Amino acid sequence: MTPQKTFRETIAEGEALFQPSVSLDCVIFGFHENELKVLLVKAKASEHWALPGGFVFKEEDLDDAAIRVLKERTGLNDIFLQQFHVFGSAKRSDWNVHRTNFKKDGIEIGPDHWLLKRFITVGYYALVEFAHVKPTLDTSSDACTWWDLNDIQELFMDHKQILDSALDTLRLQLNHLPIGYNLLPQKFTMPELQKLYETILNKSLDRRNFQRRMTGFGILKRLKETRKGGAHRAPFLYSFDMRKYRKALKQGLYGGW
Amino acid sequence: MTPQKTFRETIAEGEALFQPSVSLDCVIFGFHENELKVLLVKAKASEHWALPGGFVFKEEDLDDAAIRVLKERTGLNDIFLQQFHVFGSAKRSDWNVHRTNFKKDGIEIGPDHWLLKRFITVGYYALVEFAHVKPTLDTSSDACTWWDLNDIQELFMDHKQILDSALDTLRLQLNHLPIGYNLLPQKFTMPELQKLYETILNKSLDRRNFQRRMTGFGILKRLKETRKGGAHRAPFLYSFDMRKYRKALKQGLYGGW
DNA sequence: GTTCATTGCGTCGAACTGACACAATGATAC
DNA sequence: GTATCATTGTGTCAGTTCGACGCAATGAAC
Numbered sequence: 001m002t003p004q005k006t007f008r009e010t011i012a013e014g015e016a017l018f019q020p021s022v023s024l025d026c027v028i029f030g031f032h033e034n035e036l037k038v039l040l041v042k043a044k045a046s047e048h049w050a051l052p053g054g055f056v057f058k059e060e061d062l063d064d065a066a067i068r069v070l071k072e073r074t075g076l077n078d079i080f081l082q083q084f085h086v087f088g089s090a091k092r093s094d095w096n097v098h099r100t101n102f103k104k105d106g107i108e109i110g111p112d113h114w115l116l117k118r119f120i121t122v123g124y125y126a127l128v129e130f131a132h133v134k135p136t137l138d139t140s141s142d143a144c145t146w147w148d149l150n151d152i153q154e155l156f157m158d159h160k161q162i163l164d165s166a167l168d169t170l171r172l173q174l175n176h177l178p179i180g181y182n183l184l185p186q187k188f189t190m191p192e193l194q195k196l197y198e199t200i201l202n203k204s205l206d207r208r209n210f211q212r213r214m215t216g217f218g219i220l221k222r223l224k225e226t227r228k229g230g231a232h233r234a235p236f237l238y239s240f241d242m243r244k245y246r247k248a249l250k251q252g253l254y255g256g257w
Numbered sequence: 258m259t260p261q262k263t264f265r266e267t268i269a270e271g272e273a274l275f276q277p278s279v280s281l282d283c284v285i286f287g288f289h290e291n292e293l294k295v296l297l298v299k300a301k302a303s304e305h306w307a308l309p310g311g312f313v314f315k316e317e318d319l320d321d322a323a324i325r326v327l328k329e330r331t332g333l334n335d336i337f338l339q340q341f342h343v344f345g346s347a348k349r350s351d352w353n354v355h356r357t358n359f360k361k362d363g364i365e366i367g368p369d370h371w372l373l374k375r376f377i378t379v380g381y382y383a384l385v386e387f388a389h390v391k392p393t394l395d396t397s398s399d400a401c402t403w404w405d406l407n408d409i410q411e412l413f414m415d416h417k418q419i420l421d422s423a424l425d426t427l428r429l430q431l432n433h434l435p436i437g438y439n440l441l442p443q444k445f446t447m448p449e450l451q452k453l454y455e456t457i458l459n460k461s462l463d464r465r466n467f468q469r470r471m472t473g474f475g476i477l478k479r480l481k482e483t484r485k486g487g488a489h490r491a492p493f494l495y496s497f498d499m500r501k502y503r504k505a506l507k508q509g510l511y512g513g514w
Numbered sequence: 515g516t517t518c519a520t521t522g523c524g525t526c527g528a529a530c531t532g533a534c535a536c537a538a539t540g541a542t543a544c
Numbered sequence: 545g546t547a548t549c550a551t552t553g554t555g556t557c558a559g560t561t562c563g564a565c566g567c568a569a570t571g572a573a574c
Contacts, residue, residue: 019278019375019377020277020278021276021277021278021279022278022279022345022377056345056377058347058375059347060347061345061346061347062343062344062345062346062377063345063346065345083342083343085340086319086340086343086379087319088279088313088318088319088320088322088379089318089319089320090315090316090317090318118276118315120276120279120313120319120379122343122345122377172433172509172513174513174514175433175511175513175514176432189552190552190553191551191552197514201514203514205514206532206533206534207551207552208532208533208534208552208553208554208555209531209532209533211552211553211554212530212531213530213531216530226539228540228541229541230540230541230551231540231541231542231549231550231551232539232540232541232549232550232551232552233538233539233540233541233550233551233552233553234539234540234541234551234552235551235552235553236552236553252429254432256429256431256432257431257432257454257458257460257462446521447521447522448520448521463563463564463565464520464521465521465522465523465524465564465565466562466563466564468521468522468523469523469561469562470561470562473561483570485571485572486572487520487571487572488518488519488520488571488572488573489518489519489520489521489570489571489572490519490520490521490522490569490570490571490572491520491521491570491571491572492520492521492522493521493522
């Protein structure tokens with residue numbers, strides 16, 4: 001069973017397999033070399049790169065479908081994954097434009113084909129540890145790789161808008177959720193954590209105030225080790241105190257009212 | 258065209274009219290007599306009360322469908338309305354249980370009828386001014402009325418869960434959005450605004466600190482008038498400074514980082 | 515006019531925030 | 545081996561905010 005064949009199969013049998021009208025797209029964030037990255041796929045159906053997405057099997061929970069898509073693209077289970085918005089504009093998909101692209105691959109689909117119908121898509125965003133991800137092709141894609149957030153100009157259909165919306169959500173969540181755990185390796189230094197925050201917020205923070213604030217949350221454990229090998233003074237390594245981390249995940253970092 | 262007839266028509270023609278698989282439900286919050294209220298409908302299809310909901314026309318934007326449902330139930334346009342979560346469990350709907358209820362109303366539907374299929378529903382929550390709402394029946398309901406939040410025990414399908422989720426979202430939004438504008442009349446007193454916050458958060462706040470904080474946001478205008486007629490000192494009336502209010506809606510009340 | 519719950523305004527110490535100083539560290543250059 | 549120097553750990557300090565509470569003014573009820 002070649003990939004091409006399963007792709008054809010999916011296209012042929014999709015209507016029977018999937019919940020109609022509904023799709024999902026994942027904005028998968030990673031952090032590498034002090035830059036925020038997004039995992040994109042090059043869809044066969046288009047010239048453009050796209051967010052990894054998929055459809056929901058008829059007996060499958062929506063959230064499980066998102067977990068499945070993530071697992072298929074990254075090889076990862078047990079990941080921070082959250083829906084953030086539904087994109088339901090009537091005109092958001094224009095698959096008909098892409099019929100010709102299918103043709104180029106020798107795949108003919110009729111004008112009433114299920115793939116050409118209107119889809120309402122649920123946006124999920126995921127935070128993953130860059131080094132653990134093995135970007136994996138699926139049968140409907142030519143490529144699957146990390147993109148630097150700053151290099152992304154135009155994407156398939158409304159996927160750029162979905163991406164921007166996910167970034168907004170991430171920036172908002174940064175205020176009341178302990179984000180670092182999902183994007184950094186288990187052990188990390190304070191400057192690394194700060195770079196992550198600076199990158200997401202796109203603004204520089206005071207080193208000393210940042211440290212005071214983060215330690216103040218009480219969700220970090222300072223280890224005895226330091227990160228040697230840098231050109232200067234070796235910073236301490238930290239890891240998350242999982243008990244307090246989970247508590248903060250539920251309650252939020254700020255009490256609010 | 259009697260209501261009963263359009264109900265039958267909708268049931269008969271729905272498959273051709275609506276986007277399959279997708280529905281939406283609205284959690285409509287109001288504030289009255291110092292209590293948080295939710296607008297519910299008594300569905301013909303069930304013994305239970307339900308959230309006002311609907312389906313998406315084939316050429317209609319998802320958000321427009323929510324606006325339409327809200328307009329139909331409340332008579333209101335131009336309302337604070339926001340999607341907050343998608344409920345996509347495969348087992349969330351068990352319409353088959355309710356086939357018998359249709360039968361009681363003399364409506365027979367087959368086992369493959371579109372209404373019995375699986376739906377993924379998008380949850381919207383709305384904040385409305387209680388006094389402006391005219392609860393309006395639709396053709397699929399026996400009743401439509403306000404319920405006190407505390408009196409709601411069990412609802413249709415998973416609607417109680419949807420309601421609880423909306424309330425969580427509202428409580429979270431309270432931290433960074435100027436909420437009062439949508440739930441209170443144009444002119445209101447500080448104690449009234451405080452009661453609203455206390456009701457939503459289910460906890461009492463210090464009168465003086467509340468006032469300092471709210472005025473500190475700079476989105477309120479104190480009017481020259483006072484609310485006479487109360488048994489004691491007449492409190493000043495306030496209204497929202499719309500320019501600063503809209504700015505706060507976009508930027509959030511707290512800077513965060 | 516007295517009563518009294520409620521409202522407007524203010525105070526005070528504790529906690530937090532932003533800006534910055536200074537010493538310690540550790541690889542690199544010489 | 546030692547000087548260099550960017551980077552890190554820790555601390556200070558003034559300005560601001562926050563939670564708790566005091567007190568006088570108000571206005572309907574008696």
